[in-house]
Amino acid sequence: VGERAGDVSTFGDADLELFETFAGHASILLENGRLEHSLAQVTQLKEQLRHQAYHDALTGLPNRLHLLEAVEQELGRGTGSTAVLYLDLDRFKSVNDTWGHSAGDELLTEFARRLSGAIRAQDLAARLGGDEFAVLVRDADSEAAIAAARRMLEALDGTYALGCGDVACHVSVGIAVGGVGETSGEDLIRNADIAMYSVKQSDRAYTLYEAELHEKLRAQRQLGLDLETALERREIAVHFQPVVRLADGEIEGFEVLARWQHPTRGFLTAADFLPAAEEAGLTVELGRLVLPAELANERLVDTLAEALKGYGVNPGRLVIEVTESGVIQGSDGALVAMRRLRDLGVGLTIDDFGTGYSSLSRLAEFPIESLKIPKPFVDKLVGEDADEAFVDAILRLSDSLGLAAVAEGIEHPAQAERLRQLGCRFGQGYLFGRPAPAEEVERLLYQEAARRPHLSLVPLSRLA
Template identity: 40%
Template structure:
């Protein structure tokens, strides 16, 4: 029986299907033009291959597009990870990266980098007074001025808050000082923030890197120099020197010791009498804190108060002073025949005034001791009263509502404006010692103090003169109409037991 030869199209069909299945979507099976079942299958396979090829090409385009998008997103994430979102400057991570690279070059014999770290001098006051939005505007303007003050090859970074850094590659002390002075000048000029013009100086620490240093060591030493600069007069530059590290370590030790001092009652209060000038009667006392250091002896406030303010411990320290001063007043009221108006004066800092817990703390102490609020006088500086923001005004108003008396300290060293004095929610004004010093030797000074007293009395306030050192000064002040005063002429600050002896003698 004779059989038909195999259809050659079947072999081509099988081969085509195998290639398409293997991923060669450009394969097409040749067709003869016949119109039978085999031709129909070939046509169907070719149509399917066309569709698959079209779908695959579209998929490739989508994958390519998504890959490009992911790559852009990754680049943006990397940029964001190395940028400060507010100022668009480099951040601490980026700074560490460029420092590490520059230090590696130094180890290979290249010139070392210089690092400048700077902290704005007046930023906290601007932020508290004008608000965080204005503070952010200040930081952006500062960032712009810093970039204008350096080369494109230098790195300007924001480390956080109002702290910035500038890295100068392949530098030396001469150039670092020149750039630091340029920055001082740029930031010393007033900044336009909306409709306001504010001034915000800076303190700068400078460190030239040494071979073998790590980025962290370089930053720490530049930061140490910056803190030393802040301890100097306004807007200054300090170059790092090894002795600064010792001072900073000593400061760290003192911070720890101060916390212990507050917890373990190593602090003590001395009191300076405030007297009625006409009679010499003791009207009250001003409480002044001392630190009975176990190794260094009795420390005066100027040896630890600035550190307490810098570290924020001034709030805890202020609470201790307030509590113990009011308790001492209660003990005197119970043990002695003191006048019902006898009071204790306590100084508070700007940080304490801006602490929202201040009013509640004062209320708790008065409730605990049973002392009348009118027997507590809170002293604050003139600039605190005049420059205060909303929180300050809230605290002052709250203290007045409690019945606590408020006294402006150091009057005559700040604004001393008639309009401000009339509006301030205070009861007493303490005339600064600098105005008292010339009394008895300078007639014009007497006229000036008389005018100041007239101003205070015209505002319905009581005046207290501080720093009285001679009988002549006390006599002139009495003649000028000043009712009260304090100073070494009457008594230095003394322990509570000596005040008690004075009060007993006056009974």
Template identity: 35%
Template sequence: MALLPDNLLAAIPPGLMERAMELVSIPAAHLLRGPDGFRVVACNMTFREAGFACADGVSPPPPSLAAHVALFMASRELRQEFDWASGDTVHARFYRVTAARTGADVADRCTLSLVDYTAQERTERSLRREMTTDSLTGLPNREGFGDLVDAVDDRRDRHAVLVVDLARFGRINACLGSLAGDELLISVARRIKGALRARDTLARIGGDEFGILMEIDEDRVEAEHVARRIERALLTPFRLSDYQIRVDCSVGVAFGGDQVDDGEELIRHAQFAVKRAKETGRTEVYQAKAFTVARQEFAMETRLRRAVENGQLRHEYQPICDLGTGRVVAFEALARWRDEDGRDVPPSEFIPVAEESGLIVPLGRWAIEEATRTLAEWDRDANGDCGVQVAVNLSPIQLARDHVVGVVERALEASCLPGRRLKLELTESALVADPDRTAGTMRALKDLGATIAMDDFGTGYSNLAYLQRLPIDILKIDRSFVTGMLADRDKVAIVRAVLGLAQALGMRTVAEGVETPELAQTLAALGCAMGQGFLYSRPVPAEMAYRLIASPTA
């Protein structure tokens, strides 16, 4: 397949050049630079059969090929390979071209040989299309969309990526079947396509996620206009079998620019924005600050995971007192964390991270075990029952993912405590998440003897029917109603109503945020049994908490 050696070609008389070309089984030609550019001085029959009509010594090579040859001849290389395509897009043929000078001292003469790899190229392109196309919708898939975004690298600052995430698709797919789910995706793709401009590109980049690449002018508001058109397009319910189902969506937008390294990063930015859109209920544009916050949360998750695994968390205990006598009747165990840098991380920062990452499950187990262990130590120091309960908060996520009843039972057995010494505090959101499962868990905890308290009552989604049939012993009145109550008649009315409800349901009450004696006296007069707040003590370490029991006046 190779041409004759360069030194041999240089020695061939011009009359024999064409016969020399015929010795080569692949398309080959000999070019000479003239006043008007390169011209073919000799070529073989295979070169002509490949579609290159030429009259030796007269015909120029195709312009695109001549341009490659000119670049080669301008270089100092003796031999060079390059790829070249001839013909239009539909009928293109692809060649691997080898250009060689016919002598090191000849600056205007070269030979070309062409290897046709059109079949291989078409096969590869066909496979590439299959790999980058979604078989259901015919749209580009995740990989194909990434290629499209990468292709606008030089003009990325004039482009935006939108990600559209469908709500309830998983539920529809599970309940109505995969065929209905496929039909829905095809219909959604058509509607979104109809909401786009002609020059915008739609792709399906996930199970229920679509990506859009759009060119923008200087006014970036156009991207948000497109997002609103998409939302409106999906407002009309879809007909699936005998059902008419509305599918809402969340849209995230990310704009290209100098700060974006590649197309993949731009898509990730849009996906991050759509995550925020699910939380806010509106189209969100990617903000670098939010991304930085997310990175910080991931870093905190890593440190918190090590802290949980290495036992670096601790408890502080805040007393709950009888409003009439001021006697300590219980302590609420509150998790505290000092990170590797020696910084005390507030619970308001690490608890949400723990819940989102699932670390709340091992953290919650630790809290129950640590609280019961500490209470058992207080009993030993007091040579018997020290006379208080210990309260631990249960996260809705912990209730949903962990076998809380087994955790509590094992903790009580390990510390040799009766269940009545443990109080478990749940928020109203725990009932909303899975009321039936939560009710069953609460009854099982009651069977162990534990006390059940409803925390932050009045701030969530209270349902009186649930309160009536659930085994709740205590309602904790949120501090937002208690603080400033003496100067606000509306707050007094709310607290009075909660106290009346608790009395009617046979529940005791705890008021949070008690900071003055006057407030404690007023709450007691209204019928509240217990109080918790800075009037009695801030949260303190276990040793100091025990002193509040052993020496109430200390």
């Protein structure tokens, strides 16, 4: 071709056939090249889609589907036992609510980084969604799984430095162990989830799944359904228990308590059904029966102010109990609501102080006027194994912070006497009166002297 360039008239049929053959081969080569490139692109896209299907977009960790397949494969190997740890970040919602989703994402990303650094190379960490994570611990019996949980708690529990500031977070861990033929991957993950849920209902950081936990969860969820019906039918009763001055036994006020006559379980106290109410999201509605507001309600102060005005009640006669964990671990929104309540004149007390997570350095930040000493501590004041260390410590702390203290569950005169000697000014319990309906309380008040009860569980300086 090069020799005859410019002289196309000299090309014969044989030359044209050669050109056609050459052009055909060139076309095929070009087409194959494009096809190989396209196949490479398809393969790359397929891998990207597979990675997206099996991994969490935010943290890069494997997701629930990936975890499930890995657990099933591990159980299928049939060599020893396998453990799944189910982890929940306790303060995630308050971070999201207070500082926004960007702060929440930052917390989740840092949590995932710490979690990845706390597991062995052969194990698998996954994000299941929201603030829930899980870890597949291969070749692990119960003892090894518990050791892994402790190792992770050490790495994960604590303070996280975020762009919005330092955030203290606690982690709840549920543990489930199983072997081939004993359980499926789905069941093992579910059992770990159930164990984690039971941790949230206790003061432990982790627990190992047992069959009765599943039954307890089922029973609690059924109780939540029953409670919803009871609220619709207004079957929750309000009882009142006197709070007295320990010096002379005179009534200082009343604690308002919810009671429920369950159709099959009998008489239930609030402690029996509050966990079910929290899980079912019924605490606000339950609170309206006892008081037309509760701390989680965004319009708490306004609603409460309207209710007090409507009933003609002086705000200074009302004290709202909050849990210790709710105060110390609560969101900034809860703190704002608490301060607005104090500005309104409503008192605040921490219930069952000493049984939850405490940060004494933060306690003084909150507008609290009193602490309630839980019954288990009061029970130990008398008897062969008497131990007054906890009660004495709470009384000293309350005194140093200018707070009043109220002892709960007083049942014996000797307990009341020892509390008086230790400097406790207020108390309640069966020794002074059981919770009773409003009509019985009215009769009790008419039997009192001319003095009317005034709810003033406030520091001594406020009472003087």
